[in-house]
Amino acid sequence: MSLQIFNTETGSKEIFKSIDENKVGIYVCGMTVYDFCHIGHARVMVVFDTIVRHLRNLGYEVNYVRNITDIDDRIINRALENKEDIQTLTARFIDAMHEDEKALNVLCPDEEPRATDNIQEIEVMITKLVDKGHAYQADNGDVYFSVKSANEYGRLSGKNVDELDAGARVEINVAKKDPLDFVLWKSAKANEPAWNSAWGNGRPGWHIECSAMATKCLGNHFDIHGGGMDLTFPHHENEIVQSECATGEKFVNTWIHCGFVRIDDEKMSKSLGNFFTIGEVIKKYHPEVIRYFLLASHYRSPVNYSTENLDLAKASISRLYSALELVKPREECIENSIFEKQFIVAMNDDFNTPQALSVLFELAKEVNKTNSKGLATLLKKLANQIGLLEQEATIFFKSQPSNSKFTEHKILSLIAERAEARKNKKFSRSDEIRDELLKNKIELLDSSEGTSWRRT
RNA sequence: GGUGGAAUAGCAAAGUGGCUAUGCAGUGGAUUGCAAAUCCAUCUACCUCGGUUCGACUCCGGGUUCCACCUCCA
Numbered sequence: 001m002s003l004q005i006f007n008t009e010t011g012s013k014e015i016f017k018s019i020d021e022n023k024v025g026i027y028v029c030g031m032t033v034y035d036f037c038h039i040g041h042a043r044v045m046v047v048f049d050t051i052v053r054h055l056r057n058l059g060y061e062v063n064y065v066r067n068i069t070d071i072d073d074r075i076i077n078r079a080l081e082n083k084e085d086i087q088t089l090t091a092r093f094i095d096a097m098h099e100d101e102k103a104l105n106v107l108c109p110d111e112e113p114r115a116t117d118n119i120q121e122i123e124v125m126i127t128k129l130v131d132k133g134h135a136y137q138a139d140n141g142d143v144y145f146s147v148k149s150a151n152e153y154g155r156l157s158g159k160n161v162d163e164l165d166a167g168a169r170v171e172i173n174v175a176k177k178d179p180l181d182f183v184l185w186k187s188a189k190a191n192e193p194a195w196n197s198a199w200g201n202g203r204p205g206w207h208i209e210c211s212a213m214a215t216k217c218l219g220n221h222f223d224i225h226g227g228g229m230d231l232t233f234p235h236h237e238n239e240i241v242q243s244e245c246a247t248g249e250k251f252v253n254t255w256i257h258c259g260f261v262r263i264d265d266e267k268m269s270k271s272l273g274n275f276f277t278i279g280e281v282i283k284k285y286h287p288e289v290i291r292y293f294l295l296a297s298h299y300r301s302p303v304n305y306s307t308e309n310l311d312l313a314k315a316s317i318s319r320l321y322s323a324l325e326l327v328k329p330r331e332e333c334i335e336n337s338i339f340e341k342q343f344i345v346a347m348n349d350d351f352n353t354p355q356a357l358s359v360l361f362e363l364a365k366e367v368n369k370t371n372s373k374g375l376a377t378l379l380k381k382l383a384n385q386i387g388l389l390e391q392e393a394t395i396f397f398k399s400q401p402s403n404s405k406f407t408e409h410k411i412l413s414l415i416a417e418r419a420e421a422r423k424n425k426k427f428s429r430s431d432e433i434r435d436e437l438l439k440n441k442i443e444l445l446d447s448s449e450g451t452s453w454r455r456t
Numbered sequence: 457g458g459u460g461g462a463a464u465a466g467c468a469a470a471g472u473g474g475c476u477a478u479g480c481a482g483u484g485g486a487u488u489g490c491a492a493a494u495c496c497a498u499c500u501a502c503c504u505c506g507g508u509u510c511g512a513c514u515c516c517g518g519g520u521u522c523c524a525c526c527u528c529c530a
Contacts, residue, residue: 011460029530037530044530074528158459159526206528228530232460235529259461260524267523296479297469301462302523312468316479322493346470354470358478368494427489434491445492454492 003058003348005224006300008232008255009156013350016254018223024060025218026052027252029210029227029235030112032069033093034078036277037100039290039305040261040268044228046291047258047299047351049106050386051226054347057385065217066109067210068094070116071203076192086193100278103287105387111217115209119195122204122212125246126184134245138175141187143199147180150241156255157233182238184208207238211246214239220247226256229300259297263305276305285310286400288388292317295353295386316357318397320383323364325393325452329380331373339363339375343382353386397454404440404455411442415451418444 003016018024028048031041052064069075070090079086101108115122126143129135134149147153153161164180183205188194194201204212214225220243227236236255243251260267263274281290293313297303339359346355360383367375383389398408414433421429434444441456 008460031530032528040530042530047530072528154459157525160458163458164526229461230525230529233525234527258530260530262523301469304468309468312480315481316468319479319493326494352470354468354478358470361478365495422489425489431490438491443492446488446490447493452493 003055004350005254005256006350007253008257011158014254018060019221019253022059022061024055024062024224025222026055026062026064026224026226027210027214027218027222028064028066028109028225029231030066030068030109031093031097032072032074033090033097034072034075035093036279037097038261038268038275038277039263039281040228041097042100042104042278042290043261043294043299043303044226044258045101045106046104046294046387048226048256049104050295050353051256051299051351052107053385053387054351057347063111063218064109065111065113065214067213068112068114069206069209070094070114071193072115072206096279100282103282104278104291105288105390107387113213113217115204115213118209118213118216119204121216122208123197125208125212125215125242126204127198128246129184129242132245134242135184136177137199138177140175141200141202142175142183143185144176144181145184145238145242145245146177147182147241148178150245153180153241154237156237156240159233159237182207182234184242207235208242210235211239211243211251215243215247215251220249220251222252224254224256225252226258229257229259232257258299259302261303261305268305281310282401284401285314286396288391288396289314289317291387295388296357298354299351314400316361317388320360320364320379320389321393321396323367324376324380324389325397327367327371327373327376329373329376331377333377333381334372334374337375337378339366339378340382343385347386356382356386394452394454400441400455402441402455404442406437406440406442411437411453415444415453419451 004013005016006013026048028044031037048064048066052062055062071086075086075090079089082089126135129145130137130143135143135145137143147161153159154164161180185197185199185202186205187199188201188203192203194203214222225236225239240251262268263276268274278290289310290313293310294303296313296316339362342359343356346352346359349355360379363375363379363382366372367379380389414437418430418433421427421433437444437453443454443456445452445454
């Protein structure tokens with residue numbers, strides 16, 4: 001069965017066919033680097049990382065481009081608040097973002113273009129739009145895209161231009177000829193960072209940078225464009241209209257949008273204070289637990305962040321790792337099994353990771369039952385395809401975030417003492433040691449080969 | 457108001473016109489000095505009202521509730 005992807009533009013699953021036989025170009029809207037990444041950003045990172053991994057597993061040569069927005073009103077404001085210069089601020093958050101990605105086992109995009117490195121490309125595109133009569137410079141110096149100059153607008157988000165017009169927020173912006181028009185180039189105010197251009201000193205608007213960088217890296221017409229659902233309108237709609245007006249070609253074949261993260265069934269927002277950064281969550285949950293949590297729901301569904309759900313994710317991934325702890329995956333992998341086939345079918349069905357995970361659980365059960373190292377190797381191999389189970393099981397269990405003061409050395413000495421007590425049938429002492437460790441969230445597992453431990 | 461999406465067992469979450477999803481939790485058993493892990497068995501489902509059908513949780517229509525976007529947002 002071939003890969004099917006839900007395309008936002010058509011609202012249905014479509015059989016995926018790349019423009020070039022074995023190559024896929026994919027562009028994902030990345031972060032605006034004025035703050036730490038939160039769990040919603042984590043979802044975009046993990047979801048598209050998983051999508052790219054699967055495309056590669058299918059044999060495609062993928063060019064994965066994810067931009068960094070490093071110039072924007074929020075960045076300027078934040079730098080002003082912090083009394084630091086913009087480069088220092090953005091460099092700091094870009095580093096933090098890369099740290100987060102590494103923790104979540106998100107592979108680096110092939111290209112990570114930054115808006116400020118592509119001002120020239122942006123200028124060229126705006127010039128084309130002005131020359132073709134799709135953009136104009138207003139009295140305030142800003143350059144706007146004229147939405148009504150385009151043949152069509154709204155096909156991605158299903159918006160109707162007339163309805164939009166009627167419902168447009170009343171905004172006092174006399175410079176725009178039409179409230180729907182959006183800015184391509186913002187003229188600089190005093191003390192704002194600016195680049196010289198045909199329209200005077202200024203900086204790019206938000207939407208145009210993605211059009212310029214995407215077409216630069218992937219060509220005028222490419223396979224997949226993605227991002228969070230909230231970008232569908234207006235950001236991606238605007239990207240389509242300005243790109244197609246500038247190039248005269250179709251912009252993107254398949255649009256992929258991932259759903260939101262909610263927190264305790266409330267909309268995540270800073271004003272409500274229910275906003276968690278990746279860094280914060282990693283202190284409480286192993287990053288692989290977070291990755292599992294994000295993949296345990298389909299990428300288009302909303303996902304609810306809560307300690308209950310993170311705990312569930314932890315229990316689930318622990319079950320998979322338990323199988324690999326019991327049966328070490330060090331053998332030739334079993335090929336062409338029903339498990340592998342089902343796994344691929346699930347992933348080919350619009351990247352159905354929950355379904356794929358259920359196959360892994362069935363496989364884990366089989367590993368536990370049969371002690372087959374070949375099946376354990378298969379379990380690891382399939383899980384690796386979605387960025388899971390890459391570490392040693394024992395390391396996973398021992399590296400759970402913990403407040404416990406018990407060092408490994410201390411734990412091992414207690415285990416030794418307990419072994420001695422058990423040998424002498426002093427079970428009250430051995431149970432005492434187990435209870436003490438358990439209070440510190442350390443669990444002991446006895447087997448014929450001795451006693452192992454894990455943090456819970 | 458407009459547009460789009462969703463309602464599945466205690467919790468989470470897939471899926472299918474008739475056949476156990478899956479994970480966690482619960483119950484009974486095996487195993488264990490006791491546990492844990494593991495295995496076996498097992499209890500809880502498909503918002504509501506109609507329709508189509510031999511048969512619908514699955515298709516169609518009406519309702520109810522919820523969510524997102526329409527403004528910066530992943």
